[in-house]
Amino acid sequence: MDNSAECGGIGTQGPSLINAALEDAAYQVRALARNPSGEKVENLRARGVEVVQADVNDEQSLANTFEMKDYRGSSAIFGVTGFFEPFANHGPEKAVEIEAAQGISIAKAAARVTKDKWKVPHFVAKNQVDDYIRQDKARLAKTTFFWITFYGNNFSKTLGNYVQLSPAAPPTPIKTIGSPLANIGIFALAIFKQPQKTPLGKFVVASVVHWAAVTEDFSSVWPGWGMNMGSMIKRWDEIKERSWPGEDGLLTKDDLGLSAEKFVDFKGTLAEMDWNALL
Template sequence: MDTIVVLGATGQQGNSVVNSLLQNGNWKVRGVTRNLESEPAKKLAAKGVEVVAADANDESSLVKAFAVSVPPNRDRPIPWLPTKYLQQGASAVFSLTNYWESLFQLGRDGAGLQEQKQQTNIANAAAKIPTLKHYVFSTLPPAGKVSGGQLKVPHFDYKAAVEDYIRETLPELASKTTYLWVGWYASNLTGSKPLFDPVSRKSIWLQPSIGSAKLPIAGQTSVNVGIAVEAIVSNPELTKGKYVPLVTDYLSFEEVIKEWSAVTGKNGVYSEVSDVVAESIWGIYGSELASQFRWSESYPNWSACKPENEVVSLEKLGIREKVVGLKAALEALKSDL
């Protein structure tokens, strides 16, 4: 049975991959965490995940997490030792890092540079694993490059820079890599909720974008990312070297608030705020969000960011009918909206 190593296994994307591939039954799932004693790590282990410790800031720890284990005092595995005593070499790796985790400590570019270094470490480690067949990189479109340098989005661009690094420096790994672009989470509406105005009796959704701009939505990411990755690794000839935009809906902000209203029964309206106001409300997070949404105003279709022959759609993957779109995702999240 092939082994897939999942980074960020305790987070929304990684946990989605873990759940899908455990249900698949054809994969042995290894989850990477920094803390083996954390409750999320223990929950993974209870589900049958092989949990190992590694840190994206430490390339050597990643190599150990991906590679075949060597028993103590041996310079190579013992062929006759039962499999359960050995860590199998990874056949696939799902690579994920978290830009937002260090945003407030390091700033927009600082968080991006850290994430770029982490993704470079992960790629370097994966390239050293002889058993590796498939590398799935959760990244985002190259906003700066697509806009000719006019509209830069650190959350997107530092990830995308690692794609160039892989293609230029690690060509063998590049031939095994699929680039997964995950759109806007429906669950964002549980945190960035519309604000109730007692005078108008309306719930106002404030965002730094014109209301008619299309939002690339990934639907219920806690389910959809796993569905997409399972399809990617099950169809290597179709997906290696290609880009997979995980976008279930292209809806305007005004359309999103209408869906939210229909699900919650509340009277929701959309209101654009300026980038300056967004920063005054949400600080540096608001600035980063504004850069992302302003880029999307000009470049609403992620599939158009790369040549058509480099993009694999949800239809081509055969999962369009499996993924959960915005409306159904909101229904699942209704108690938190």
């Protein structure tokens, strides 16, 4: 059963979600309350809801609750901010400031939930560069983020004792560029020739086809490399198409006007490889 968390289990919006989630029975519900006691809280507990202390004005308390080590971390979070309580106490201007801070705290705490779940070292530095560029509008205006997917020729000579395995279920959507040598340049040239399609830091995903992974742990087969690549594939397995979200959607080969006939796909890449050098 997936775990969910919601901010504000005592008001109106939170209890509405709790009622729907309990009726559906797809989630184990965790409600957050500044004061985890009282009649309303006890009624929630009697219905099987876990109630924990947290405050939307305290980012760390939210993060601690979303990540709770005693349980599976939150898989879905329903955040509720409050305007009218600070409005009544402090007036409109301060209420706007407080409510905005609450929403930002929820967002920051939620972003920390998966901080230690997927460690993909070869993504970290790239994301740091992306963040640096996005901090400046002038830099961002001159940038297209070009995401190149799994190389179709990611094979090397082995001892002939192992089978290539991946730590993910068969439906995992693994995007592949097919032949990197043939296809990366086609994508990049299309971006150069159509700058109007990629203004202000648009994202382009260089993918030609999908292929399926096979379930198995291969970190012991490929020490170091297995852990690195395995964490990436497990991430793809868990969040599926959201693995490549972009900031406001992704541009694909279709958006760039590129037809499939231009590319060497995954099967074509395998056919072109010198297998005698690998076997």
